[in-house]
Structures are given as C-alpha cells and as structure tokens.
Amino acid sequence: MPSLQGAPRFVRACFRQKVDRTPVWFMRQAGRYMKEYRDLRKKYSILQLAKTPELACEVTLQPIRAMPIDAAIIFADILLPIEPMGARLRFAPGPVIDNPVRSAADVRRLKDFDSREGLSFVLRAIALARRELGPIPLIGFAGAPFTLASYLIEGGPSDHFLKTKAFMLEQPKAWDQLMGKVRRITAAYLKAQVEAGAQAVQLFDSWVGCLSPEQYRKCVLPHSRFVLSALKSSGVPVIHFGTGTAGFLEDFASAGGDVIGVDWRLDLDAAWGKIGARAIQGNLDPTVLFAAKPVLKSAVRDILARACGRKGFIFNLGHGILPQTPVENVKAVVDWVHAWSLN
Amino acid sequence: MPSLQGAPRFVRACFRQKVDRTPVWFMRQAGRYMKEYRDLRKKYSILQLAKTPELACEVTLQPIRAMPIDAAIIFADILLPIEPMGARLRFAPGPVIDNPVRSAADVRRLKDFDSREGLSFVLRAIALARRELGPIPLIGFAGAPFTLASYLIEGGPSDHFLKTKAFMLEQPKAWDQLMGKVRRITAAYLKAQVEAGAQAVQLFDSWVGCLSPEQYRKCVLPHSRFVLSALKSSGVPVIHFGTGTAGFLEDFASAGGDVIGVDWRLDLDAAWGKIGARAIQGNLDPTVLFAAKPVLKSAVRDILARACGRKGFIFNLGHGILPQTPVENVKAVVDWVHAWSLN
Numbered sequence: 309m310p311s312l313q314g315a316p317r318f319v320r321a322c323f324r325q326k327v328d329r330t331p332v333w334f335m336r337q338a339g340r341y342m343k344e345y346r347d348l349r350k351k352y353s354i355l356q357l358a359k360t361p362e363l364a365c366e367v368t369l370q371p372i373r374a375m376p377i378d379a380a381i382i383f384a385d386i387l388l389p390i391e392p393m394g395a396r397l398r399f400a401p402g403p404v405i406d407n408p409v410r411s412a413a414d415v416r417r418l419k420d421f422d423s424r425e426g427l428s429f430v431l432r433a434i435a436l437a438r439r440e441l442g443p444i445p446l447i448g449f450a451g452a453p454f455t456l457a458s459y460l461i462e463g464g465p466s467d468h469f470l471k472t473k474a475f476m477l478e479q480p481k482a483w484d485q486l487m488g489k490v491r492r493i494t495a496a497y498l499k500a501q502v503e504a505g506a507q508a509v510q511l512f513d514s515w516v517g518c519l520s521p522e523q524y525r526k527c528v529l530p531h532s533r534f535v536l537s538a539l540k541s542s543g544v545p546v547i548h549f550g551t552g553t554a555g556f557l558e559d560f561a562s563a564g565g566d567v568i569g570v571d572w573r574l575d576l577d578a579a580w581g582k583i584g585a586r587a588i589q590g591n592l593d594p595t596v597l598f599a600a601k602p603v604l605k606s607a608v609r610d611i612l613a614r615a616c617g618r619k620g621f622i623f624n625l626g627h628g629i630l631p632q633t634p635v636e637n638v639k640a641v642v643d644w645v646h647a648w649s650l651n
Numbered sequence: 652m653p654s655l656q657g658a659p660r661f662v663r664a665c666f667r668q669k670v671d672r673t674p675v676w677f678m679r680q681a682g683r684y685m686k687e688y689r690d691l692r693k694k695y696s697i698l699q700l701a702k703t704p705e706l707a708c709e710v711t712l713q714p715i716r717a718m719p720i721d722a723a724i725i726f727a728d729i730l731l732p733i734e735p736m737g738a739r740l741r742f743a744p745g746p747v748i749d750n751p752v753r754s755a756a757d758v759r760r761l762k763d764f765d766s767r768e769g770l771s772f773v774l775r776a777i778a779l780a781r782r783e784l785g786p787i788p789l790i791g792f793a794g795a796p797f798t799l800a801s802y803l804i805e806g807g808p809s810d811h812f813l814k815t816k817a818f819m820l821e822q823p824k825a826w827d828q829l830m831g832k833v834r835r836i837t838a839a840y841l842k843a844q845v846e847a848g849a850q851a852v853q854l855f856d857s858w859v860g861c862l863s864p865e866q867y868r869k870c871v872l873p874h875s876r877f878v879l880s881a882l883k884s885s886g887v888p889v890i891h892f893g894t895g896t897a898g899f900l901e902d903f904a905s906a907g908g909d910v911i912g913v914d915w916r917l918d919l920d921a922a923w924g925k926i927g928a929r930a931i932q933g934n935l936d937p938t939v940l941f942a943a944k945p946v947l948k949s950a951v952r953d954i955l956a957r958a959c960g961r962k963g964f965i966f967n968l969g970h971g972i973l974p975q976t977p978v979e980n981v982k983a984v985v986d987w988v989h990a991w992s993l994n
Contacts, residue, residue: 468973473938477946520915520936522953555897555917572863574898593863595816603820610865630811 316445318378322508322545322567324587324620330612330649331378332642333447335549336628337371338383341635344370354399358384364433365440372444375639376646379445379508382437382501384430386451386512389493390460392426393418408463410475412482418460418489423500431504438505448506450498452513452550453490453531460486469518476527487531495538502542510547510569511535514627516560517552517571524556529563536564547589551627557582571626576614587620594625597633597641604637608644617651659788661721665851665888665910667930667963673955673992674721675985676790678892679971680714681726684978687713697742701727707776708783715787718982719989722788722851725780725844727773729794729855730802732836735769736761738803751806753818755825761803761832766843774847781848791849793841795856795893796833796874803829812861819870830874838881845885853890854878854908857970860895867899872906879907890932894970900925915969919957930963937968940976940984947980951987960994 312320318331339345345367348357357363367383391397394417396406409415424431438446451459458472466472476483498509513532516524532548539546548565554574561568561583568583570576572593580588596607608623615621623645629638655663661674682688688710691700700706710726734740737760739749752758767774781789794802801815809815819826841852856875859867875891882889891908897917904911904926911926913919915936923931939950951966958964966988972981 468938470938470941470973473936474941477939477942517916520950521918521921522950523936552895552916555921573860573895575864578864578898591863593816593866595811595813596820598813598817599820607863607865630813 316378316443318445318622319507319545321620321622322547322587324585326619326651328651329646330615330621330623332623332645333377333379333381334371334625334629334638335381337377337381337638338367339629340631341629341633341638342370342374343635344374354385355397358388359429361429361432361436364429365436368433368437368446369440372441374635375642377444377642379447380437380441381447381449381510382430382434382506384433384449386449386456386514387459388427388430389423389450389497390456392421393460393489393493395460402465403459405460405463408471409457409460409486410471412479412485415482415486415489418486420489420493423493423497427497427500431500434501434504434506438507445507446505447508447510447547448498448501448504449510449512450494450501450535452511452516453487453494453535454519454528455513455515456490456494457483457486458515460490469515473518473523476523480527483527487528491531491534495535498535498539499542502539502544506544508545508547509539509542510549511565513548513550513560516550519556521556521559525559529559532563540564545587549589554579561586567620567622569624573626576611577616580618587622589622589624591626592624592641594627594630594633597625597629597637599637601637601640604640605644608641609648612645612648617649659721659786661788661965662850662888664963664965665890665930667928669962669994671994672989673958673964673966675966675988676720676722676724677714677968677972677981678724680720680724680981681710682972683974684972684976684981685713685717686978687717697728698740701731702772704772704775704779707772708779711776711780711789712783715784717978718985720787720985722790723780723784724790724792724853725773725777725849727776727792729792729799729857731770731773732766732793732840733799733803735764736803736832736836745808746802748803748806751814752800752803752829753814755822755828758825758829758832761829763832763836766836766840770840770843774843777844777847777849781850788850789848790851790853790890791841791844791847792853792855793837793844793878795854795859795891796830796837796878797862797871798856798858799833799837800826800829801858803833812858816861816866819866823870826870830871834874834877838878841878841882842885845882845887849887851888851890852882852885853892853912856891856893856903859893859903860914862899864899864902868902872902875906883907888930892932897922904929910963910965912967913969919954920959923961930965932965932967934969935967935984937970937973937976940968940972940980942980944980944983947983948987951984952991955988955991960992
C-alpha cells in the first residue's frame with residue numbers, strides 16, 4: 309500500500325483508511341442521463357467519443373463539473389479491447405460483433421496486442437483527464453475475462469448466455485485459451501491505464517451473475533484472479549465488481565480486489581460479512597434514482613445505516629445509472645451521502 | 652399434514668418424508684421443446700390451449716407420456732387470472748397488456764372474481780388431468796402477487812421493472828390495494844385448484860429477483876405470506892419458488908411454503924442452510940440441458956452430492972425449460988436422478 313497521507317477520501321476508503329465523509333461516485337456517471345452528454349452524442353457516436361482523447365476526457369469531466377463526486381471514471385467502453393483483438397464491433401444501438409468467436413480456430417485467430425498501440429487513445433484520454441481533474445482521483449477500468457468472453461461469443465444481446473455456456477462447458481480447452489488471451493490483454497491494459505495516470509482501476513464482471521457458483525469457480529475465477537493478482541504491484545486500489553453475485557460472493561471475493569463491488573440484490577451488511585476485511589462498494593438500486601425524494605432518501609439512509617460507519621465503504625449504485633435518470637436526484641444523493649456520513 | 656402412507660415420492664419429499672428415489676420434474680416441462688407440443692401449437696394459440704380443458708389436459712400429459720417424471724403440472728399461464736380482473740391480454744409473442752395499471756384509479760377498476768367462474772377452464776382441465784394421471788401427482792400453480800402485479804403494471808417486457816418499482820415505491824397505498832386484490836384472487840384461485848384435484852400447488856415469484864432485500868421485505872413479503880398462509884389448511888404441499896433470491900433467501904423462505912424453489916445461482920447446500928427444516932426444489936441451470944452428456948451428468952451429480960441424501964429434496968431446474976432444449980437430455984436427467992438416488 310502506498311503512503312495515503314493527504315490521499316483523497318475515495319482512495320483512502322479503498323484501502324480501509326479513516327475518511328472525513330463516505331466517498332461517492334456512480335457507475336456510468338458520464339452518460340445519457342446528462343444533457344451535456346446527450347448534446348455531444350448528437351454529433352458523435354459512442355466509438356467516436358471513446359476514440360477521441362479530447363472528447364473522452366470532456367465526457368469524463370462532465371459529471372465532475374456538475375456535482376461534487378469523489379472520483380471520475382474514464383469514459384470508455386468495456387468492448388474497446390476486442391477490436392484490436394480482431395473482432396468487428398459496431399453499435400446498433402447495442403453492441404454487435406459481426407465475427408463472433410464460436411470455435412477453437414476463432415480463438416486462435418484472436419490477436420494479442422500492446423495497449424499502448426491498440427488502445428493508445430484510452431491512455432491519452434486518461435493522461436488528459438488526469439491533468440484536468442486536479443485533486444479528484446481518476447478510475448480506469450476493463451471488462452472482466454468472463455464478461456468480455458461472453459460478448460465475443462454471443463456477438464450480440466443474449467437472454468440466457470446459451471452460446472457462452474455451451475462454449476465454456478463443452479470446449480474447455482478452447483475456453484481456457486480464450487480466457488488466457490483475454491486475461492493477459494486485460495491485465496496489461498489495466499496496468500497501462502495505471503501507468504497513464506489512473507489512480508484506481510475497476511474490473512467489471514457485469515454478466516457473471518448468469519453462472520452457477522460451480523461454473524464460476526471452475527471456469528471463471530482463476531482467470532479473474534490472474535488479472536487481479538497482476539494489478540497488486542500497481543500500487544493503486546483495485547475494485548472487483550459483479551452483479552448477481554449474492555449466491556457466490558465468497559468465491560467472487562476470493563478472486564481478489566481491494567474493494568468488492570456488489571449490486572442491490574443483497575443487504576450491504578450481509579455482503580460485507582461475506583467478503584471479510586475488505587472495502588465494499590455499492591449498493592443502491594439504480595431504479596430508486598427515479599423515485600420521489602423521500603423514497604430515495606430512505607433508501608440511501610438504509611445503506612448508510614448498514615455501512616454503520618465502518619472503514620472501507622464507497623457509496624455507489626449496484627449497476628450503472630440508467631439513461632432516463634433525473635440528474636437532480638443523482639446530485640441529491642451525493643449531497644446526502646456527504647452530509648449524513650460526516651465524521 | 653395428511654397421512655402420507657402410500658403417497659407418491661414427490662408428495663412425500665415435499666413433506667420431508669423418506670423416499671425410495673429423489674423425485675424429479677421440470678418447470679415448463681409441457682412446452683416448446685417437445686415436438687408434440689409444437690404440433691399442437693401449429694393449430695392453437697397459447698390462450699386457446701390454456702382455455703380448452705381437453706387441450707390443456709393433453710399438453711399436461713405430453714411429458715408424462717414421454718418420460719417417468721414424478722409429477723405433472725397443469726398446463727396454464729400465470730397471466731390467466733388477469734383477464735377476469737379486467738386486463739386486456741394478448742401474446743405478441745410475449746405477453747402484452749393493452750390497459751396496464753398505472754394509477755390508483757386503475758387499481759380500483761380491477762375486478763375481483765370467482766375462479767370457479769372466471770377460470771373454470773383451468774379447474775376443469777385439472778379435474779380431467781387428475782383422472783388421466785392415475786398415480787402421478789398433479790401440481791397446480793399461480794403467479795405470486797409481485798410477479799403478477801409487475802405484469803399488470805409493466806404491460807409488456809421489461810428490463811429493469813422501472814414502472815413497477817416506481818408504482819411500488821411512490822404509490823404505497825395504491826400498491827397495497829393492488830397487492831391486496833391480487834393476493835386474495837391468487838389465494839382463492841389456488842384453493843379452487845386444490846378442490847378441483849391439484850395435489851400440490853406452486854407459487855411462482857419469477858421476477859422477485861429484481862428487488863432489493865429491503866424492497867422485498869417491505870412491499871412484497873406480507874402479500875406472499877398471505878397467499879401461502881391461506882393454503883396451509885389445504886392439506887397439499889405448497890412450493891414457493893423464486894429466481895434471483897440468493898441475496899434474501901431467508902426473507903423469501905420466511906414468507907412460507909413447505910418447499911422452497913431456488914434457481915441455479917447459489918449452491919444447493921448453502922441454500923438449504925438458509926431455509927431451515929424445509930424441503931427444497933432445484934437447482935440445475937436450464938442452459939446445462941443443452942450441453943453434451945458428460946457435462947450434464949457432472950452438473951446433475953454435483954446437485955445430488957450437495958443434497959447428500961437429506962430428506963426433502965426435489966430435483967428440478969432453477970427456472971423453466973428453454974424452448975430449444977434437446978428432449979433426450981431431459982429424459983437422461985430423469986433417469987440419472989432416479990438411478991443415482993436409489994435408497
């Protein structure tokens with residue numbers, strides 16, 4: 309752990325140090341719920357925004373200018389690494405991959421690459437944003453191996469992840485080769501983000517909740533652990549986030565991470581009991597941000613009560629902000645968390 | 652509890668009595684994965700099948716003729732009760748309600764009704780099927796209040812149940828009135844199914860996993876408990892099923908049910924530890940039925956190992972059989988469960 313004297317409260321909380329107030333940020337805090345973002349999206353596609361460092365930096369800063377949140381997260385897409393791997397990606401409007409991975413031969417064709425070349429625009433955006441942010445810490449991120457692999461295999465939206473599970477269960481060697489490539493790329497990409505200036509990184513295992521605990525332990529956990537272990541020497545806190553993990557949170561946490569990110573489908577205190585002496589991030593239901601203020605207030609109060617002033621709590625949602633979310637409610641949550649958690 | 656001497660192994664397992672082999676049935680075992688069902692669907696819509704007792708009985712029997720499963724479940728749709736309540740329901744192909752519930756006035760307009768009139772076709776189908784089934788027990792079912800209410804409010808497919816949660820959180824009085832109507836109708840409907848011949852009933856809370864534990868406890872649990880308590884005097888076992896309940900399984904189980912049905916997102920033994928001295932039903936991932944035999948075998952073995960010969964286990968999936976599932980794999984699971992669990 310680096311010296312944390314004078315470190316921002318978000319970084320201190322990640323390492324379970326005393327903080328003056330509970331830090332708060334929101335997954336997908338740069339996004340469609342903000343008018344500033346929608347205005348930019350009238351002119352640029354998601355990929356154009358993500359691939360133009362100045363624009364990605366600008367989008368990263370939008371929520372920071374709008375409210376006193378405790379961390380910025382670089383504007384990017386978890387699918388960006390699959391393009392230099394050789395996947396043909398487009399948004400229609402959801403992500404579609406025209407050459408999905410369906411066989412061992414497809415896996416062999418996937419290219420390894422150097423993030424400093426294939427994803428240099430993200431690293432430049434990080435360097436730019438870091439300069440602009442001043443004292444606000446910047447979070448880098450990547451999709452976890454399972455979530456990235458499931459996109460590569462499904463090639464589009466999926467209800468049941470049938471193709472992913474068939475591949476994973478029936479072609480275990482090809483699966484391990486695929487996960488081996490994805491995990492190496494992901495670890496190197498996150499390290500490169502830290503070198504470019506990211507002061508924390510988050511690994512998003514957004515779709516891991518479709519798995520049984522046994523599937524997770526056998527086919528996924530070792531690969532997530534590889535990435536999380538590789539980041540240990542980086543000196544920055546690592547957040548390991550997943551949704552639908554209530555049934556195997558101990559296993560999920562055992563893969564690693566300084567901070568475990570949980571969704572809203574379990575009580576924060578119960579979740580904390582399962583992950584041991586680790587920081588935790590969560591866990592407001594994103595749909596509650598649509599509710600009237602008294603309802604929203606009471607949900608925020610409930611989470612803070614369950615955190616109960618323990619060290620190592622970062623307030624966040626249980627998944628990303630939804631597009632139609634009222635901005636004023638997001639701002640209100642920031643103010644309440646800061647006010648009510650004053651130590 | 653009624654006398655269980657000579658009762659079928661499914662009923663005995665529900666009441667945690669000794670059985671010769673682990674009983675097995677499948678949610679949505681009468682459905683599109685069977686050629687016999689697809690052939691009928693070429694001639695009749697889902698609603699025509701459900702509303703014609705002879706056809707509903709025929710569909711109920713199809714899987715029973717095809718394999719030695721331990722229980723039949725009446726062919727019906729959980730949305731059938733909303734039509735006599737006044738909702739205009741159609742399948743396109745998923746369910747669409749043209750007059751969704753959005754206000755307290757909409758709730759007031761919902762009609763109470765007598766199942767023996769409004770849903771007489773289900774009760775006649777149950778009587779018919781019961782006669783045809785001989786020693787195989789017949790399960791009746793209904794949607795749980797939350798799941799039914801969420802359909803009434805959303806009026807169509809939903810990713811985030813935004814409208815349902817907004818209604819539930821912001822119009823608590825109207826919500827309680829809605830749940831009050833739905834729970835009375837549901838309890839009476841299930842009782843009528845038992846009177847018509849159902850030897851067990853299952854309450855399906857299919858969408859309850861979108862809730863936070865706190866939302867479940869405050870807004871849903873009391874209404875599920877009302878239905879489950881009302882069935883206690885019926886003499887038949889009551890199965891309380893939900894998906895995505897890993898984070899609040901204790902609360903879910905505390906609402907009632909002789910048997911708790913769980914999905915595949917948690918280990919069976921861990922789930923059992925949370926529900927106490929109760930029978931459990933589950934918990935194979937439905938997508939594993941698409942896998943090659945060795946993979947499927949190992950998943951079935953894992954579940955039986957976790958059940959570990961304890962009394963009160965009913966083998967099932969964690970949710971319904973998916974439409975493209977290979978029939979021969981379903982049959983193989985029945986044979987394996989029966990063979991491997993021989994006492």
